[in-house]
Amino acid sequence: MAAPLVLVVLAAVTVRAALYRSSLAAFIAERVEVASPLNAWKRVVEGLALLDLGVSPYSGAIFHETPLIIYLFHFLIEYAELVFMITDVLTAVALYLAIQDFNKVVFKKQKLLIELDKYAPDVAELIQTPMEMHYIPLKVALFYLLNPYTVMSCVAKSTCAINNSVIAFFILATIKGSAFLSAVFLALATYQSLYPLTLFAPALLYLLQRQFIPIKLKSKSFWLYTMQYASLYLCSLVVIICLSFFLLNSWDFIPSVYGFILSVPDLTPNIGLFWYFFAEMFEHFSLFFVCVFQINVFFYTIPLAIKLKEHPVFFLFVQLAIISIFKSYPTVGDVALYMAFLPVWSHLYRFLRNIFILSCVLIFCSFLFPVLWHLWIYAGSANSNFYYAITLTFNIGQILLISDYFYAFLRREFYLTHGLHLTRQDGTEAMLVLK
């Protein structure tokens, strides 16, 4: 499987290199959908220039990257294009290895459940076979590398690629079962953008499952392991934050990075939902609504953990999607990360109900973003409502996509245990409804 992967990587690198050399690079770099105030390359360069002039880069409202990024790019700024291409390749390879391992886990579990007779007798067509799953890791790597969103994100040199890569390594470490590495990478991901904190729950569930610790609230080993993992995570986070203090000898980066993410002062339009609300809001409501919107990101973790505790990797996928939709400054790079996972659930295709409409919505919205931006900003014949409408539609499309997959997944699980042909009490055919 290495050769096709290498081919895919080569193709991706060629596409990116070609785009870097073309005139599109400058155009893409300034698109608001690709570069947000948190991860625009222009701001990284500005921050490093300020540092060379002897001024702290966090002194204005320009630079919102973490000190580790400063350190990384201080030495690598001339090779920025190479760095981003390598980051994308690393992410794809990490996802490839992770999904390969995950497939093995899925098989083992499936085999166990078949032997334990947990499945209904007529669900043979729903069982996943090695044949159909052979190419899934390659498809995942392909989906990530050749996704137009990823390519644009890479050409724009948005540090979202670095965030994606850290999350991909976190996923790889979790699936391989190493709690320590997983905690370290999760701490790095949380350190960079706050929201991967919610990925703690799926990772914990997966590691518990792997250690065969049952998830019962009374179980002592459950709490022991949770405490271990949580303390690893928190310690690494504290260590990384304290280390960043020593880069510039100041705690300035905390309000600049985390304060910025949480309080959303910059209302530049992006593909998210925050900017329009807060542009229209009265001052004295903004604190309340900032809290509401931020809680909305973290809110789905516990219910999903309760529902999906047997399927932590799916939970991880849904949680990643929720982060990319509801975070304060989303970009298409975040969308690309969870879309890379879609081939893993390709066996759910027969249960997806709205996939055609949703894919059309997403594609059309992606094309309409630059059109309506041009109409609003340059032609002056539209206003912010038009762009906001497309943002809303795009996000609704994503939410419906996730809920569709959620429904399909749960439906398949139900069929697996209760059989494909469901009948009601009076013998007529029944329909599963997600309540």
Added chain:
Amino acid sequence: VCTSRFWFNYRHVANTLSVYRSVKRLGIPDSHIVLMLADDMACNPRNPKPATVFSHKNMELNVYGDDVEVDYRSYEVTVENFLRVLTGRIPPSTPRSKRLLSDDRSNILIYMTGHGGNGFLKFQDSEEITNVELADAFEQMWQKRRYNELLFIIDTCQGASMYERFYSPNIMALASSQVGEDSLSHQPDLGIGVHLMDRYTFYVLEFLEEIHPASQTNMNDLFQVCPKSLCVSTPGHRTDLFQRDPQNVLITDFFGSVRKVEITAETLSLDRDVPGLDSKFPEEELATEPLKYAEQLPVAQIIHQKPKQKDWHPPGGFILGLWALIIMVFFKTYGIKHMKHVF
């Protein structure tokens, strides 16, 4: 000063520009004129003849010309700015063209037009200047020695009320109508669609067109301009504060820039050794090398004062700590047995 905006107040701008034109024609340069126009008629979208402002129907006289220099334009024409110009209490950033740089030998002509009433003049449709404020401003000018003699002309309805309160010496005032009377406009032009001039200023312009820099016409003639038969309103004037007899005051004293030149036929010798004046400068000082311009400014010192830009480097402790952590994580994950391969 023209204080009205909007297209239908075309005539006020035309009034002001006519006086401006006469004053320039008689020799006063733009540096000595402060022109305030509250609106732009020449380039107004409603002007069918762009870049022109006509004073007479049938478009006989374009008072806009091609070298009009407007100092205060549009929304800058406010009561505050007007009073600041008069009294000289102007922020230091104001350019010279917007200042009244007069001294105690200057004769000042102030011409104001617009919509007025009993005791006030309306600025820009939103504020007013009262006759009391104006009188106080002139008193400030007098106390600061900002004028020698001042001629104040106003063409508004009930204009005479504006000069009632003056109390400073050396002021002569003319107005287009008495209290209780309206000043009327002259003629509409059907091509442009508005009234082009006010009657009083129209006849003043006609009068001034006859004046040339050498003319000996005096103020009494100006007082006769626009009798009631032509103007419908009764123009008024006030000379009680003026020291000289108006008969002896030439029009060109205010409207023109006529210098008093005395031609002498005898030669004057400017002698170096004026008796009674000691030579304060000893010969030795005068023999020193004259300073070249370049050496007067220590440019070389100034240039090298900028500190050299040092590149920022991450502190050593940080690098050490970071790589130590990375190595620790690596060995924790993959076991200590790899250490011997590394070293």
